[in-house]
Amino acid sequence: MLQVVEQMRHHLPLKVQERLDRWMETAGIFTGMQNPKVLGSMASSAVRGLVLRSGKHQHQTLMPCSHEALFNWDYGHDHPEMLRLYERAKEAQWNGSNLPWQTSVDPLNPERILVPLDLLDLDYARGLGIILKGDEPMRMVHSMASWLLSQFLHGEQGALMASAQVTEAVPFMDGKYYGATQVMDEARHVEVFYRYLREKAGKMYQINDNLFVIIDALISDSRWDIKFLGMQIMVEGLALGAFGFMYQSTQEPLLKELLKYVIQDEARHVHYGVLALQHHVHNELSEAERAEREDWAFEVALLMRNRFLAYEVYEEWFAGTRVTRANWRDLVTRSPGMHRFRKIMFTRLVPNLREIGLLSERIRPAYVQAGLGLFFNGKSATELSGEQMLRELDQQAI
Ligand SMILES: [Fe+2]
Numbered sequence: 001m002l003q004v005v006e007q008m009r010h011h012l013p014l015k016v017q018e019r020l021d022r023w024m025e026t027a028g029i030f031t032g033m034q035n036p037k038v039l040g041s042m043a044s045s046a047v048r049g050l051v052l053r054s055g056k057h058q059h060q061t062l063m064p065c066s067h068e069a070l071f072n073w074d075y076g077h078d079h080p081e082m083l084r085l086y087e088r089a090k091e092a093q094w095n096g097s098n099l100p101w102q103t104s105v106d107p108l109n110p111e112r113i114l115v116p117l118d119l120l121d122l123d124y125a126r127g128l129g130i131i132l133k134g135d136e137p138m139r140m141v142h143s144m145a146s147w148l149l150s151q152f153l154h155g156e157q158g159a160l161m162a163s164a165q166v167t168e169a170v171p172f173m174d175g176k177y178y179g180a181t182q183v184m185d186e187a188r189h190v191e192v193f194y195r196y197l198r199e200k201a202g203k204m205y206q207i208n209d210n211l212f213v214i215i216d217a218l219i220s221d222s223r224w225d226i227k228f229l230g231m232q233i234m235v236e237g238l239a240l241g242a243f244g245f246m247y248q249s250t251q252e253p254l255l256k257e258l259l260k261y262v263i264q265d266e267a268r269h270v271h272y273g274v275l276a277l278q279h280h281v282h283n284e285l286s287e288a289e290r291a292e293r294e295d296w297a298f299e300v301a302l303l304m305r306n307r308f309l310a311y312e313v314y315e316e317w318f319a320g321t322r323v324t325r326a327n328w329r330d331l332v333t334r335s336p337g338m339h340r341f342r343k344i345m346f347t348r349l350v351p352n353l354r355e356i357g358l359l360s361e362r363i364r365p366a367y368v369q370a371g372l373g374l375f376f377n378g379k380s381a382t383e384l385s386g387e388q389m390l391r392e393l394d395q396q397a398i
């Protein structure tokens with residue numbers, strides 16, 4: 001069926017082709033999911049995000065929640081490692097107002113780029129009929145930087161809501177203490193990314209549909225460990241890789257400083273997620289439940305790996321022109337900068353899945369097939385602090 005539609009596509013008007021391309025991508029997500037339980041738990045989020053596009057074209061979105069708040073009447077310390085993280089988090093609080101906001105930023109200045117110039121390969125683009133002239137290449141780089149930063153901002157709002165939810169739901173008292181510091185951290189991250197976008201980049205994009213699906217799925221799932229897995233391991237893990245990529249490649253000093261602080265907070269958040277899930281996955285889940293989490297994590301990884309393709313930038317620049325969504329997808333997938341970006345996103349994520357027991361021999365071939373096998377032996381969050389991570393990023397030239 002999909003092949004027949006594919007063959008007919010070129011004979012249709014441009015606008016219909018675009019809608020069809022989106023529809024086929026959505027259909028591909030549903031048909032590609034192997035585990036029916038994972039499909040069931042993500043289906044309504046996928047409809048809201050990909051079909052209704054609920055994160056777009058409106059100022060507010062209501063997401064349904066159904067988790068339970070767990071009260072702990074013992075109050076005593078019950079998790080020494082979480083307590084240590086809580087102490088570190090209290091010491092490491094910082095004030096976003098004190099960043100050097102007086103720095104003047106020109107996002108079109110090629111001497112102080114926000115993101116690497118090869119994020120999109122303009123030579124390859126020419127072959128696809130995308131010809132940029134005059135200041136358009138730098139304006140395109142500006143669009144891509146603003147798009148990335150906007151997705152960071154939307155992800156941070158997701159983290160703010162999710163960290164409040166997991167603070168309610170987590171059984172450990174030390175987890176609740178620690179979780180409260182994370183809520184504050186995430187509020188600060190929303191604050192600084194929004195301020196940077198508004199005052200410095202001067203441009204903002206709506207949430208990417210696939211990111212919306214992931215956030216909607218974990219916010220509306222009633223199981224606390226799925227919230228932890230989705231936010232603390234998947235979204236935060238991917239974000240940590242993405243922030244590292246931008247920290248390494250940007251030449252804009254205010255953005256670099258901002259990311260330096262955010263990365264140190266995020267390293268703690270992912271560490272917390274690993275601590276909370278390690279014990280739970282190994283001791284409290286049945287094998288079927290563990291396998292379901294493993295498949296859920298893989299589907300989320302794929303959503304980000306294959307479909308985080310800056311279509312919002314495409315829609316702004318090329319919707320309704322001869323440049324098709326398929327051309328754009330080809331360009332983004334093949335451009336060296338975006339290739340490095342997608343790769344680096346997973347350097348932090350995959351080792352953490354291993355650490356919590358969600359990278360068994362059963363699922364490893366699927367990761368290898370998705371090109372993510374090279375991260376199997378990387379360092380997990382428990383082996384790498386935020387400071388060490390920054391040192392490594394400073395040492396590796398990009
Ligand atoms: Fe954050």
Ligand SMILES: [Fe+2]
Binds near residue numbers: 236265
């Ligand atoms: Fe975070």
